[in-house]
Amino acid sequence: MKNERIAIMDIPFINLTRKEFLENHLYPRLMDNEKTFVVTANPEIVMRTREDEEYKKIVQSADFVVPDGAGIVLASKYIKQPIKERVAGFDIMLDLLEFAEKKGLSCYFLGAKEEVNKKAVEEAVKKFPNVKIAGRHHGYFDAGDTRIAEQVAKTNPDLVFVALGFPRQEKWIKENMHRFEKGLFMGVGGSFDVLSGVVKRAPEFWIRLNLEWFYRLLKQPFRWKRILKAFEFIIRIVLKK
Template structure:
């Protein structure tokens, strides 16, 4: 089974290593590639937003299970996924690839201080990357104009940290324009990559409790977490309908 459907979103049934091999192949061939890393929040958002669901079902080339909730949901639906594949892990791996290959990278999103910190880290730790663009997410331009601005720099990799579905809307435009780059929405990855926000310690990652660590550190996220019980309930309903 190549795809696993969780509440209308088709996840690619691949391991991290399989994704990496495919993305290297597409980089080598300069194929326009749009990657979505989806957690339960994104799945629920897509179910409430037809335009967003259309992007996921029609425009995305790959959708990874970025969230243990998605992996558990797939298991509940008797169509298990092999493992969780996070956007952050893919992002940091692709940045290493970019450094090894002297690739052209465009970054867009996050706060001005964060994107500045990311630029400093790249200059220090990834000196072989050609950073052809780095802008914060507080632009007021139309997304089509932003897409044109990105296209002019001829990047090999584009990472958008604008939050969903805004980042996916921008990347879908680039994908429709057939930009020959690997493109991915990375949510809050710039914050962690820059060191402005600390990633959950290994214990929390391995216990699949990163969400709990983030909640403790940022209590304001509680409202966002309320979508999780609804996600579980909808998956249970979906399982009953299958029976």
């Protein structure tokens, strides 16, 4: 992927449009049964990699790190290496579900609360009636419990959506990918909450203006500490330059 990656705070982000990323990389790898680890990273995740060396190595080891955050795109412009566009993890998940339905691929949903997980799967089936659901499991289990990973692996899924929140979801993927014969593994954060309808996504107008973060803050004021991390990220980019 020469010239298709931009390093921001030592994290190699893809520099591709969503369409390019899917059609040139994810879809072909899925059809070739090639194991794939995708990290959808926002400024908070990048800041976490500064504090957690183990986590940093895990993120750097991913096959693809996606710029899922307006702050990442803004930072790339500031350092004069502009990333083509923000690639939202939620959108990628929907694209992959649609592709899975068309190609007869199976999906596993791991994470979130039991009721949210169940509802997310129900909504996925409503949107994509013919998609194959390999299985599902809530996210309330001990990180070191290998039985869950073994259960998931037994279903032989083509795609595994992991909604355990960072850094836990990426660590779980890294520690357990070896148990699978194939599969695309992607940490999806709070995407099950949005898919299930528990959390409403920002209107398209806000998304186009790269203000989805502000909309979420208005709807979920308790997220203010996370927003501060995003501002710290931008400040560090400016100071470093």
